[in-house]
Every structure is written in C-alpha cells, then in structure tokens.
Amino acid sequence: MIGPVDSSQVPRYAGPATFARLPRLDQVAHADVAVVGVPFDTGVSYRPGARFAPSAVREASRLLRPYNPGLDVSPFDRIQVADGGDIAVNPFHIGEAIETIEQAASELQAEGTRLVTIGGDHTIALPLLRAVSRIHGPVALLHFDAHLDTWDTYFGEPYTHGTPFRRAVEDGILDTEAISHVGTRGPLYGKKDLEDDRRLGFGIVTSSDVMRRGVDETVDALRQRIGSRPLYVSIDIDVLDPAHAPGTGTPEAGGMTSRELLEIVRGLRGLNLVGADVVEVAPAYDHADITSVAASHLAYDLVSLLALKEGQ
Numbered sequence: 001m002i003g004p005v006d007s008s009q010v011p012r013y014a015g016p017a018t019f020a021r022l023p024r025l026d027q028v029a030h031a032d033v034a035v036v037g038v039p040f041d042t043g044v045s046y047r048p049g050a051r052f053a054p055s056a057v058r059e060a061s062r063l064l065r066p067y068n069p070g071l072d073v074s075p076f077d078r079i080q081v082a083d084g085g086d087i088a089v090n091p092f093h094i095g096e097a098i099e100t101i102e103q104a105a106s107e108l109q110a111e112g113t114r115l116v117t118i119g120g121d122h123t124i125a126l127p128l129l130r131a132v133s134r135i136h137g138p139v140a141l142l143h144f145d146a147h148l149d150t151w152d153t154y155f156g157e158p159y160t161h162g163t164p165f166r167r168a169v170e171d172g173i174l175d176t177e178a179i180s181h182v183g184t185r186g187p188l189y190g191k192k193d194l195e196d197d198r199r200l201g202f203g204i205v206t207s208s209d210v211m212r213r214g215v216d217e218t219v220d221a222l223r224q225r226i227g228s229r230p231l232y233v234s235i236d237i238d239v240l241d242p243a244h245a246p247g248t249g250t251p252e253a254g255g256m257t258s259r260e261l262l263e264i265v266r267g268l269r270g271l272n273l274v275g276a277d278v279v280e281v282a283p284a285y286d287h288a289d290i291t292s293v294a295a296s297h298l299a300y301d302l303v304s305l306l307a308l309k310e311g312q
C-alpha cells in the first residue's frame with residue numbers, strides 16, 4: 001500500500017497537492033478507491049466557479065491526517081487510495097461533457113476502482129450515476145442538498161445542475177424505493193415542485209427535520225430505507241448553512257452545520273456504499289477556505305466508509 005506523503009518528514013504545505021497527499025493513480029498498480037476531480041460548471045443557474053473546486057479541495061486536503069477517529073479507521077492503510085486527477089471535460093458543450101464523464105468513470109470502475117468525485121456543479125451527478133448503475137443496476141440515492149434538483153428544464157435545457165435527479169429517475173438508474181433528499185430548504189418555484197418530486201419517488205428529510213429530530217433519529221430513518229441496496233451518496237455542499245459553506249453558487253439560509261453533516265455521513269457506516277460525489281464548491285466565494293475544508297473532510301469520511309467496507 002502506498003500511503004500519503006508523511007507530513008512529519010515533508011511539511012504538508014510543500015510539494016504538489018494531490019488529495020490528502022496521496023499518490024497519483026499512475027503511481028500505483030491498482031487503486032481500490034480513486035478521488036477524481038470533475039472541473040465542470042457549465043450547468044449552473046446562478047454563480048459560476050465550481051470548475052475551480054477540485055484544485056481548491058485538494059489544497060485544503062493537505063491537512064488531513066491518516067487516522068479517522070470518527071470512524072475508527074486508517075483508510076489509507078486498509079485499502080489503496082489514489083488521486084485520479086481531473087476528467088478533462090468540454091466546458092462549451094454540456095452534452096459532450098456528460099458523455100465524457102460517464103465514459104471516464106466507467107473506465108475507472110471497470111478496473112474495480114470505486115470513485116469519490118469532487119465536482120464540479122451538480123450536473124455531473126447524472127453521468128456518475130449512469131456509470132455506477134452500469135455495474136450495480138439501479139442504486140439507492142442519498143442526496144444531501146438545499147435543493148431538490150428534480151426540476152424538469154431550465155431555459156428549456158434538460159441537462160443542468162438543477163435537473164440531474166429527474167433525468168436519473170427517467171433513465172431508470174435509481175432504485176426509487178430508496179431515494180431521499182436530506183437538508184432541503186428555501187423557496188421553491190411552486191408547490192408543484194414538491195408534488196413532482198414526490199411523484200418521482202423521493203422522500204424528503206428537510207433541514208428543519210434534521211434540526212428537530214437530531215442526527216441519530218435522522219440516520220436511523222435513512223438506514224432503514226436504504227437497507228442493503230447499493231448506495232450512491234451525492235453531497236451538494238450548499239446543504240450546509242452559508243455560514244459553514246459560503247463558497248457555493250446557490251446559497252440558502254437555514255442549513256446544517258458541518259458537524260451535523262459529518263455525523264450523518266459517519267452514520268452510514270456498514271451500508272453498501274458504491275460511489276459518492278461532493279459538488280458545488282465555488283472557491284471564489286469562499287472565505288478562509290471554510291467550504292473547501294468542509295468538502296475535503298466530507299470526501300475523507302466517504303473514502304473512510306469505503307475503506308471500512310472494502311478493506312479487510
């Protein structure tokens with residue numbers, strides 16, 4: 001196993017920034033998990049800039065350490081984790097970008113490598129789900145977001161960051177017995193948004209529900225719905241309150257704290273996680289790397305969950 005650069009030997013601010021200072025994918029014979037960047041933000045409806053997230057999150061990840069006490073695991077000892085670099089997507093053509101992402105994700109997974117992806121805007125979840133469902137069939141989805149992202153079109157366009165999960169249901173790549181949004185809040189276009197969403201099969205745990213019920217009850221309810229199904233986790237960083245994630249494109253007041261979200265993610269231990277993404281970090285609106293640090297810790301916990309599952 002090739003682990004991260006030892007920060008007691010080489011200062012953590014020195015050298016190139018791979019995720020958690022891990023080796024690059026081309027430096028290992030095989031990776032059980034690859035952290036891959038998708039620098040794409042052509043699907044946004046408001047502030048652009050998520051194309052710069054992969055490099056910002058890698059920079060913020062320099063401070064991660066090898067033992068995760070929240071999950072009692074040293075993920076990089078247990079499985080081979082590597083930085084898969086960035087998928088080179090066309091910023092001028094959303095349709096082509098979606099195909100490129102599905103293709104690249106499929107090729108990586110064909111080698112038996114699981115992916116934790118750093119977006120990019122939320123458009124990228126669709127091709128990533130298409131790629132995991134090619135292997136696992138329809139997957140359960142846990143979608144952390146202030147927004148539903150099940151709208152139909154924006155300006156008549158079907159592929160945007162507000163529409164990936166409606167397209168995914170239409171594709172038949174989600175197991176609609178077990179698809180949930182967590183952390184939704186904020187104004188909608190109309191009540192119909194919620195009716196449409198329910199018709200697609202989604203369950204909703206709003207941001208207020210999380211606050212009222214607390215982390216443990218929230219986790220119990222989610223786990224029950226997911227059971228042993230293959231599970232994909234998509235984390236839009238705007239699920240966090242703007243105080244915890246100012247660096248994002250469509251911020252909404254009244255969100256979760258990073259502590260609550262990390263605890264909910266850790267509560268997924270033991271589930272059949274098959275892939276995950278962290279999207280919508282827009283570094284230009286960030287302050288003191290608050291958002292990139294949160295995203296790097298979420299990616300680390302997702303990698304840790306995979307390490308617990310895949311490692312022996």
Ligand SMILES: N=C(N)NCCCC(=O)O
Pocket residue numbers: 045046122147149161162236238250280
């Ligand atoms: N941040 C994501 N993924 N979607 C937000 C879309 C909200 C809107 O423009 O109406």
Ligand SMILES: [Zn+2]
Pocket residue numbers: 145146147236238239250280
């Ligand atoms: Zn969102």
Ligand SMILES: [Zn+2]
Pocket residue numbers: 122145147149161236280
């Ligand atoms: Zn979203």
